[in-house]
Amino acid sequence: MEATGRMTAEQPLKAMVPWKERISYGLSDTACNLAFQVISTYLMFFYTDVYGISAAAVGTLFLVARVIDAFDGPIIGIFIDRTNTRWGKSRPFFLWFAIPFGLMCVLTFTTPGFGDAGKIAWAYVTYILVGILYSCVNLPITSILPSLTNNPKERTVLGTVRQFGGTLGQIIVTVFTLPIVAALGKGNDQKGFFLTILIFSIIAVVLLLNTFFNTKERIENVQKVVRVKDSVKAMKRNWPWIIMILMNFIYWMAMTMKNQTTVYFFKYNLGREDLVPMIMALAFGSLLTLLMTPAVAGKLGKRNTMVGGLILAIIGQVIMGVGAHSLSVPIIIVGVVINAFGTGFISGLLSVMLADTVDYGEWKSGVRAQGLLTSASSFGAKFGMGIGGAMTAGILAAGGYQANKTQTAAALQSIEFNFIWIPIIGFVIAGIALFFYKADKLEKMYLVELAERNKKLTNQQ
Template identity: 65%
Template sequence: MTENQVGWRERISYGLSDTACNLVFQVIGTYLMFFYTDVFGLSMAAVGTLFLVARIIDALDAPIFGVLIDRTSTRWGKSRPYFLWLAVPFGIMATLTFFTPDLSDSGKLIYAYITYISVGIIYSGVNVPITSILPSLSSNPQERTVLGTIRSIGGQIGAIIVTAATLPIVSALGRGGDQKGFFWTMLIFSVFGVTMLLTTFKNTKERVIIPGRTIVPFKEGIKAIRGNIPWFIMIFLNFIYWMGQTIKNQTTVYYFANNIGNAKLIPLMMSFNFVTLFSLLLTPTFSKKIGKKNTMILGLLIGIVGQIMMSIGDKITSLTFIMAGNIVGTFGTGFILGLISVMLADTVDYGEWKNNVRAAGLLTSASSFGAKFGMGIAGALTAAILSAGGYVANQKQTASALHAIEFNFIWLPIICSALGIFALLFHRFDKLEKQIIVDLNNKRKAFKSEENSKII
């Protein structure tokens, strides 16, 4: 086993962490807006405001958890214990989010605010450590890419299960009552999610030790951000990419139910997400040959091509062309998902190399911050556009409402991907990576030699 090589048991256990998160939070990202408007009975405007407020509050907790991780020092490590501490609360709160108490309209809205914000905060508590632990699992760049790929494969498996199976399970368990169906479905997903997070805790190990202090004060951690251009780019990329993806996911139900006129096709449409697994498996090879930045740009370009194909299918009313476009776009997604966490881990090395401060928790919390802030803006923007188009729940939609749904489903993701490509053009880490790794390894060896000489 080469230096910092991680065994397969640990690799798979690490991947299960993202399976757990997606198994639970993908339901929220994909179906909660529909659940609130068409099942729980909240207005579209109220839901849009809720999503914006909740996600902005929620996005701020990611850096807080990042700072807490940097200040954590336990026998289990810095990031790993959060899987143990927060797995069960995460499952409980996720289930309560899809519970429908018999309350007044204002009572329902208050309940939605409390549960939605709470589950988002706890989600940060289990999701930020998934990224922050990666630089501690291995200092080998290729091994990190493999781990990031396995994590994303695990996440996609969770997403595929959710997108393909949620509505059929809701229908089967609800027996005509979507309120009961969504509750029991989320309870089942939550039980599996909690089990997987605890498995991640049990089988992973933080083996890359920071020279010197194990606790990084907030003021010192901030220094790792100074001049860390790759970090700023990754914050923006997380924000813009997840905003586009969330807008598309949230609108999928509305698009097939209204524009296509057949909601039963939604599970079929979602099931094509398995195509992502193929590009995820190719990610380590592509990133090794053309670099991580170029591989991610390739993924975004393929995604744009897929969206354009769906637009053509929409214009010629070809369901086959729409499905084909979705498959193409989904293939591109794998290259992006496989590298986001890896490129964030790179910013930890860059911060240590440039500023002599290794703040894994603070820097990698950018992943959750950017993603959740993007999701919040996405929810508000989706609701605002649908409201402006005149969308009315459970009614035949007007032409303007159908155009609003189409714009959200097809064109906004294209705009977001184009902005992501533009940002990546300024990313320079790949050219510096070899030198950074050599310098950091020499620094750690020198520190170890100095400590050994003190003991002697």
């Protein structure tokens, strides 16, 4: 152990993380979801039914903004690789960008009294900027993981704690947002959404600063500053990384389309908007499988555990489809619960398996580009959310959706297609992609070789 308390990569599989730090790490994702989940779940509804922007205009906005914004991930990843401070590479980003992120979340739900063109312009500026700042605080959550520990089992635990925290934040948002909006707005939804996001954003800033103060980067990169051209080498022949980019894209596209149309489905297809908080609360089921993830992954392997999660998610969606056609709320509830169990396994392993690709890339190329490689989580997720949001709005517009009016049969079908069937298609494609993921079988071997190689490099310095 060095005098600074940081552990170098030649000490394999010994960097354990205390529970205080594990919880602080997990709360970083709670913070991100408390603020950004309001945007990903309710912003389309806010734009169309509260702020008065057409579904077609929102679709174009989501596509353009997310495509532009998706490319900030690799840029921020490069900045992380080139950062070298006494706090490490990833930790400083929580300190630098927590407050700007919280402020921009509030501005996104601020509703200046502009005309139609002004409203759209305001939406473009705030939506793009909040996405960039989200990357600045969310991407380091993934990029710091390889530096917290080099123990695969410990990473799985940390990934599970992180996703537990993230899911907790997501559930708080999805269950309590509309009731809080109603209570604070007292009939004025614009005021209600503004005060709600203000509360969530303040809490998010505090939790992100807590993560900065209570985490430690133990695994030191042999290369203090990684050059861009060297970072690119870590992508070559890194097939697990490519597959995880695809996984992030597909998963978040499918989940965005489903989450964004939950309110529409229960409001218009079932006429039971009052059920939305309760349905959202059933996502608690994913917490059960999150707690099981380390043990299940230890026995079945991470890839096989995620495939099992996809199968459960598909079964749940099919059951929801049966309930949608029969207009049976109990059947839909059963499907929602089963789907939540499946997505718990998936979300619990996405960041862990992406962190594993950093080691794999270093083994293949000799370059540890944790910032650039883990930026795939931001690129894939945000590009997926952008495409998903655009597809959702486009399908609603094509079906003739009109806000706050009785919907036509075509409009109701477009809502159901977004909510039920698109996620099934996405999960099937993701499952096929995972069958080509082979890193699990090679993990023990390349970690040992990597540790021996880094030990030699350290001794030469």
